[in-house]
Amino acid sequence: MNFSRDIRQxxxxxxxxxxxxIKVFIVTAMIVVLFGVYISNLxxxxxxxxxxxxxxxxRKFLQExxxxxxxxxxxxxxxxxxxEDVNR
Incomplete structure (x- = not known):
């Protein structure tokens, strides 16, 4: 009981x-991490x-x-x- 009360505090x-x-923070952190993984994969x-x-x-082909x-x-x-010179 003491542990549970301490955790809540x-x-x-x-x-x-x-x-x-905490729930909003954890969900937001997970979204940010997943978005970072997605961007790094891209x-x-x-x-x-x-x-x-x-x-x-x-690019090399086009330059040639x-x-x-x-x-x-x-x-x-x-x-x-x-x-042009001939026809003058």
Missing amino acids: TIRKIEQILGLS IYGNDSLKIVTNLEKE EIVLLKQENASLHKRYLEW
Whole structure:
């Protein structure tokens, strides 16, 4: 009986310090922890790693394609200018 009364008093003191009930505090803490685990899984999970590697591959491919298109554009521009000179 003494232990149960002491626990109740301790819980009341904690509730006064926190400004809310222990149940609300525990539920809120669990929600925060679960949300943190969910966010960390989104950021550092296996799917995220696959997405990052795929995006890096795509970026490299697009950069190479940009270089090729610039070269092709320069060649076509040169041909256009030569054609303009011939038709003058």
